[in-house]
Amino acid sequence: MAAQVIANSLGLALYRVDLSSVVSKYVGESSKNIERILSRAAKMNIVLFFDEADALFGKRTSEVKDAHDHFVNTDTSYLLQAIEEYPGIAILASNKKNAMDSAFLRRIRYVIEFPKPDPKQRRQLWQQLLQSMVNEKISAPLEEQLSRLSDVVELTGAQIKLSILSAIYMARREKVAVSISHLLRVLNWN
Known part of the structure; x- marks a missing residue:
């Protein structure tokens, strides 16, 4: 609801990113998908909304055991750069803040926590x-x-x-x- 209010107050359309169409089991595909979305969104002047963002912007693996771990870390590093360079407004929502990579959290301008209402x-x-x-x-x-x-x-x-x-x-x-x-x-x- 907060994302809708923000987009509406800015007079911009809200585009909800469907993570099922972004995340791929194939190496490098997630990066390509996010690149496509961000480049299109930059031309459209919209608010991007990543719900359950921890699925996409999760922590990198500290212990690289195999090629898969290496490519997951590479994808995450690419996403970090891409979201940082995105000129528009992106809203990331998660109820698992601790699952987010700390590098993403450092680059997010505003972090708003919504406690349960009294x-x-x-x-x-x-x-x-x-x-x-x-x-x-x-x-x-x-x-x-x-x-x-x-x-x-x-x-x-x-x-x-x-x-x-x-x-x-x-x-x-x-x-x-x-x-x-x-x-x-x-x-x-x-």
């Missing part, structure tokens, strides 16, 4: 997201129940958003307004 923040997320996805007549009666839910269930913002979307789909399938029972079923609390 109960008050979860309540705000539940209320604001629900209000934005359904009309206020439906969301207002749920506020007290959402407050209790926020105190008990520890979720991230993304998990809350996904829970609300799932509850809305469930309610639409049943042809009724979304209710707390839908949210509880989505959370397996029924």
Whole structure:
């Protein structure tokens, strides 16, 4: 969500890099794929978003045991140079910061950590997201129940958003307004 907000505030399109199309088991292919993406993106003036970036920008092997280790390290070194020379904005997201190569972390201009929201923040997320996805007549009666839910269930913002979307789909399938029972079923609390 943060990547979407940043791209939107800059008036730029957000391009999510599909890591399955970048990472290759063949030596040198990952480097070629990232080169192709970065050179195209530089011409397009977009925000690149690498989700689960630790899969691509992971730590290099300190003990090179065979040719494979050597080529993995070479690929990582190439990626390091390529991302450093990229003239645009690239956002790397990971929930495994420790798995990232320290050389990447040193070159990243801003590192923003998103801790899990506290109960008050979860309540705000539940209320604001629900209000934005359904009309206020439906969301207002749920506020007290959402407050209790926020105190008990520890979720991230993304998990809350996904829970609300799932509850809305469930309610639409049943042809009724979304209710707390839908949210509880989505959370397996029924």
